[in-house]
Amino acid sequence: MNKKIFLPVILILSYSLGWASFLPISPIRSSDDRDISRGPRRVPNISESLAPDVYQNAGSHPGALFQLVRLVKNQPTPVSGLRITTVVNTRIGLRKIDLITDTNGLVELPSCESSNISFQTQFNETRYSISSRSKFYTLQFQIPCKAKTAVIFKEDSSAGQVIAIHQVIQRALITLAQVSDLKFWSRPIRFVFPADGDYYNNDQVSLTLGHQWDVVAHEMGHAIYDQAAIGEFGGGSHKIDQCYSYAMALSEGWASFFAGWTHIDLRDRDAKFEYLVPRRAPIRFENVPSDVCGKSTNEWRVTSFLWDLVDQNQDGEISQVATKKLWDDLLNARVGSIKEAADQLLKHGWNKDQMIQVWKLNFPQEP
Ligand SMILES: [Zn+2]
Incomplete structure (x- = not known):
């Protein structure tokens, strides 16, 4: 509890003293995904x-x-x-x-x-x-x-619920092994089921249900994002169709992108989730509904932006090259927003005109 009050003070102080670069970018390594699933909050007793x-x-x-x-x-x-x-x-x-x-x-x-x-x-x-x-x-x-x-x-x-979690992990492992030597995955990830909510906190993934593949993969996505040091976490609760902070939109959007990348064919012209965010399900991320906040502080649009960066080609093999490049170029990037992520990609030689086009398409209120 003290940490919450204490940290901003340290950050302000250290910034004024020019120490900011020595501090970890984000002290928060968690995500509260209250809006993501309708899984039971009461934890049943089941035999191990x-x-x-x-x-x-x-x-x-x-x-x-x-x-x-x-x-x-x-x-x-x-x-x-x-x-x-x-x-x-x-x-x-x-x-x-x-x-x-x-x-x-x-x-x-x-x-x-x-x-x-x-x-x-x-x-x-x-x-x-x-x-x-x-x-x-x-x-x-x-x-x-x-x-x-x-x-x-x-x-x-x-x-069946535990086996379902195992299946999501296996799919993720296979997909990640196509783009990485997995050395980034240095700490064990603990999947806890059944839990009182779906959320991620310091190498622990808490799950209400196992068969919700997209929710399980999203929460696992937070753990992978964390270990691969892709970017900051925002902290706090969030709603998929609204705008909030740059960091939260990035971390939540990347986690959903991870669920899509590991479970949905990149050539799918109507890529969508099944269980994720019941009040808006199915979440379509190839075609984002127009009432969704159109800025880069919205997680749904971050997912769609990342998806568009890798699904441009009809040829599955070229898409694999794009996902590898996306993974490599954001590994240890520690970015704070999707804009910073895009800048990072441009530095690594991504096509600028294409990037601007994909940006405009996905963030209509922020050209
Ligand atoms: Zn999340």
């Missing part, structure tokens, strides 16, 4: 030991083959990149083996000699963890040998 919701036999196999999927509106989506361990009986005794689900959520064991085989995982990786307020989640399941099995998570179960 998770299990799949349904098992389905899918034929025979010489060893064992299984596929982890989560149902999204009744359609199976693969659970990839999940590290699981099992203990197998070998000639030299029991041996623990680590396995990882592939891009289709599949794991294959060439041989499987007992009747069943057990697996377990803990959601505690080097770069991230998923936990309740007190414990990491664990998942345990058992599948039959000599069979192909579908291991299914439902959208509304506790396990």
